[in-house]
Amino acid sequence: MTNRKDYTDNCESCVTKPCQIGCPLNNDITGFIRCLKKGEDEQAFHVLANTTVLMPLCGRICPHLQQCEGKCVKGVSYDRVQIGQLETLVGDEALENDWEISAPETTKYKVAVIGGGPAGLTCAAFLRRNGIGVKIYEKHDYLGGLLVHGIPEFRLPKTIVQKVVEKILGLGIEVEYGKELGRNLSLEELKSTYDAIFIGIGANNSNKMEIPGEDLEGVYGGNEILEYKTPIDYQGKTVIVSGGGNVAMDVSRTAKKSGAQRVIVVYRRSEKEMPAEKKEIAEAKEEGIEFLFLTSIIGIEGNGKVEQIEVLDNELVQKEGDSRLSPVPIEGSNHKIPCDYVMMAIGSHADDFVKDLPLKTEKGRIAITKSGRTSSAKIFSGGDIAGAKGTVAWASRSGRNAAYEIIKYLEEEII
Template structure:
């Protein structure tokens, strides 16, 4: 066992997956799960747990898998993680729990914790045994239904709080619904986890834009506290000439059309560009998702990034998968202009080559343009994936909420905002980050709410 190598999850081969939006990673079989679980050394002071933003009791749930008790394993995960089938798929385990696994360097590689979490969540027969106790005390309104909100809502509901979630779109899930594509996070999995949260007694009201349909002040009349988990939905653009040409999308728009509106399906009511050649700008997970969607829609896809491969912010796995699927990386280049034809449609991108200088404030080496190095790539569509900032709608409707430089809501470490009884967490407070970080923030805010209202519960 000592030198047993880490088991990798089976995946659809690249040649097949570029033809479908079906999930790429296929999950462990029982045999693989059992063998991988056996690799866990059940450390006395498990370093992996300290790497988990929500503190999942990793060796404990893996021990349950070893013994064949999958329901038991899922129950243990759910004590700390409300959305395990989602986290098992999209968490960057390689930089969190698995980065700290003692097997990482010399003992055949880290235990595949994420794959085992997914296995337990997907294969447990029952959803949740931690049903809420009697309803008592307080009511909390939750703004948004992404990972921070769902996690906060679930923890509160378990403690007996009456929770109502308000979602602006027609479908719950936030970025899990509109942002992450089907082939990485099937919408059926998201729906199942949301049903699970609803089973705790959480009510979800769709089509309610807080700051427009209802205001925070108003919610505070009907609820004891409000948690804002409205995410970072505002896309950034390049600010170069030609950005309003037909065929230029923010990654948010492109992915929303595909994931939320199903534009990739034959006969979908929502249209999307079926460009033959696509250029994606950026190198984060959202850029990889966009590029991989473009490939599946039949486009020859280039991804352009102003720094080098080492600085790419996307998960290594996403970068590899994108490459396997035929996305061409053009690194150390930056768009200077998007070119259009006489009808206002994109016909290409003009780029300039970059070289790396000294590290900047982010610790990454800052790129500088190389004079006289401009060149063009022909394409009919450009997808800009340069990150997002929080939506100003809520702040605009409640100016007393303090915000930071990029519009992020300012909170203390437990998620309390500058307004009494108003809490916040997730991308709305940090800017675009990960699902699991948002979930951690949602949990901390739930804990703070329960503490602040202890006398009333």
């Protein structure tokens, strides 16, 4: 950051703190910036650490314009307060200088956290900081969840994720890798050993389009490609990416950077309605990714493997009761686009076994109260698996909320 002073001086320390309201974690943004203005960087870290353990990560990849920065009284003008950059600065300094939040001795209570993504890591950290013993059970052989196997390296360096994870584990948290709920780990088994359980297993299975040809070779789920690093030969190929969110941007940019000749994002509404961050769309365009707006894929064709897609043009219509304009196909506008691969990035869903857990579910995800309680007294949940708003900060907030609710449960309700 070249102009730290400019960024901090832009902050007017508003009494109403709209930025704090816009931050899913409710970070005391004016408070930490006031410390930075005085050159008290370690104190700025402590102000932020009251509410977050993911500073250098949220600083880099939160959709700031839709959250804290979007609420700043300066608006989104050129001289707005660059909150994300300032949070990154403090988070990086904390890692470099080993600034600590210490955790007290463990009490008699022990909690199992299933899943080590933003929700699970945050829940574990806030529990441990409050003296509770914690063990994380994780299906992969690393922690971080989508911070590692979703958001690509070109947006979030994995060395930083690893350092943040190490810092969190340094609070005295145990981990067992290769443990997967629904496969070699059961709630029953954990219930008999732990005082409470937090489930934060995410929901990273790509939705299907339910159109003909989806089972052809060369059709992939975007979430799975990123998570399992599916080895695909992109060289000289044409890749169609269906969707308009951040996952579509990450999948298309990954394909282009891996050698694809053409990458075409097909989105059914117009650019204005695209849910992806403007910055991501701009960078994708700069990298040569093509966009086909107001277009729906209605079929995938090929002899055993993908050869072309059939699309229809749409017009946008305001339907009664809908907050967004709806795409309506224009009859007779069908045309075909030759391609080698089709990648779905139109949302994601939870693992199938979730609906068989002894817990109430809603739309395939675990139903929770605002504070993270499930329908079972001892079991709490948060993050994408419990329908959090699909960003790292929201997942982290629900992990933190659940940690405080678990503490309340342990102190007040456990027999």
